């Protein structure tokens with residue numbers, strides 16, 4: 001069907017090209033077939049392996065039928081280790097059609113989920129692995145017929161470098177990111193904090209915000225409040241879906257290796273910051289989204305500032321409980 005339409009389209013182009021004045025009405029063309037997918041092409045840029053929420057976000061992304069995940073690129077710190085974790089998770093999910101890209105490697109800093117990939121190298125991944133993940137990101141955006149949604153859920157040195165190498169990506173992509181702290185910080189009702197992803201590389205975040213593309217953020221104001229517990233969390237624990245079992249394996253390893261937060265994999269998730277960024281791509285209605293002018297300071301604050309870059313931010317909830325139940329259902333269905 002698709003091929004037949006393509007042939008007809010070629011034929012039409014050939015006829016139009018060969019006639020001086022296009023007599024379109026004389027050419028019989030069947031209605032265009034639905035494109036292979038009307039899905040939104042997306043790229044995930046992730047620091048998977050440091051906080052467990054990226055693993056949740058990737059599992060969620062794979063569960064959303066509206067999204068066509070093309071590429072996962074590891075960002076910040078030990079990007080090779082992160083790419084191994086992403087690759088093994090994609091394989092566990094049966095999604096080796098998704099390419100994996102290695103982002104800019106900045107350090108060998110310990111990655112708390114690393115023991116999950118003791119037995120797994122990038123050479124084992126049956127899908128495509130791009131050693132230059134930033135180049136792969138640029139090529140994908142520049143060659144895509146549809147605008148690409150780029151979802152950064154970690155510090156963003158890759159994005160800064162991609163914009164430096166090819167500024168035109170900003171004309172062909174939009175950003176939906178877990179980033180920042182607008183009116184509240186890590187604690188509910190607290191003053192704004194320098195949010196981790198921003199603080200780790202404020203210059204990169206500033207470059208990402210200020211590029212001429214649409215930016216939508218899930219800041220601490222909302223993303224910092226997402227947690228599955230009770231019946232919602234039990235659905236996750238009881239799921240036999242391979243990617244969810246792999247997620248819980250990772251959660252148990254991670255919980256043993258971190259000391260910055262309390263986590264009990266038998267009773268509840270940790271804070272699932274990054275899952276909200278993925279959700280905003282398809283279901284922004286769970287949140288109250290406002291246009292704000294934001295300035296990124298050198299010390300990692302994302303302050304309201306008149307004259308700052310106008311972006312959109314999920315600053316409140318329409319239905320937080322409904323979102324958390326949807327999240328558990330979506331992950332396990």
Ligand SMILES: [Ca+2]
Nearest residue numbers: 047054153154
């Ligand atoms: Ca992250």
